[in-house]
Amino acid sequence: MRPIVESGERLRLFLALPLPPDARKRLVAWQTSAFDGVPDVRVVPPENLHITLVFLGERPVEELDAIGTALRDAAAEASRPVLSAVRYRETRSVGMVVLDDEDRAAGRLQADLAGRLERLGVYKPEPRAWLPHVTVVRFRHPPAVRVAPPGLGRVSPSEVASYTSRLRRNGAQYEIRESVPLGG
Numbered sequence: 001m002r003p004i005v006e007s008g009e010r011l012r013l014f015l016a017l018p019l020p021p022d023a024r025k026r027l028v029a030w031q032t033s034a035f036d037g038v039p040d041v042r043v044v045p046p047e048n049l050h051i052t053l054v055f056l057g058e059r060p061v062e063e064l065d066a067i068g069t070a071l072r073d074a075a076a077e078a079s080r081p082v083l084s085a086v087r088y089r090e091t092r093s094v095g096m097v098v099l100d101d102e103d104r105a106a107g108r109l110q111a112d113l114a115g116r117l118e119r120l121g122v123y124k125p126e127p128r129a130w131l132p133h134v135t136v137v138r139f140r141h142p143p144a145v146r147v148a149p150p151g152l153g154r155v156s157p158s159e160v161a162s163y164t165s166r167l168r169r170n171g172a173q174y175e176i177r178e179s180v181p182l183g184g
Contacts, residue, residue, distance in 0.1 A: 010058045012165040015071060015113055016050040017081070017106065017157040018179065019134065024049055027097070030150030031136055034088070038145060041095075042138045048174050049134055051083070051099065053110040053160065056123055063122050068178055070116040071162055074109060075180040080156050081106035083132060085149035095137040097149055106132050109160065109182070138171070158182060 019027065028046050035041050059067070082102040089098050101107050110130045117123035161179040165172050 009061045013056040015054045016052045023155040034147040074112045078109040078182045079105045083155045085152045090142045094135045096133040099132040101132045
């Protein structure tokens with residue numbers, strides 16, 4: 001069920017691949033063992049674990065229908081990706097599990113969505129190449145943790161979703177607005 005929004009409202013939006021439940025469980029177990037006792041690290045909660053394809057930022061609600069159509073059209077033409085964890089990586093504010101995109105299906109879906117949304121005028125492509133990953137921790141200062149990637153096996157998301165992101169004092173709260181099966 002989609003949350004109710006009012007005309008003129010702006011929503012913080014992104015499109016992503018939700019993780020299958022078994023992959024999420026394995027990732028949560030890995031987070032617990034890898035970051036237990038690491039100071040000043042905030043572990044991303046299970047419900048927020050996903051693979052971002054396109055971050056749209058704040059968008060007017062009037063654009064939601066067009067964004068939803070682009071999502072459904074891209075999903076209908078996409079095949080299910082097969083992903084696997086290859087390494088843990090830190091940036092200045094997050095730790096992530098970098099994924100291998102076995103046959104580039106996730107990359108093709110991301111490029112298709114980005115192109116559709118750019119043509120709609122609701123998205124400006126990132127200057128850097130898209131990197132399939134799951135953000136697993138957040139921090140103010142990189143803890144320089146050295147850990148092996150989680151043993152996720154081959155992960156094959158079956159759907160793509162649009163999410164709203166609401167910034168809260170204790171971190172972002174994500175909510176799926178619409179979920180669409182891949183491949184029609």
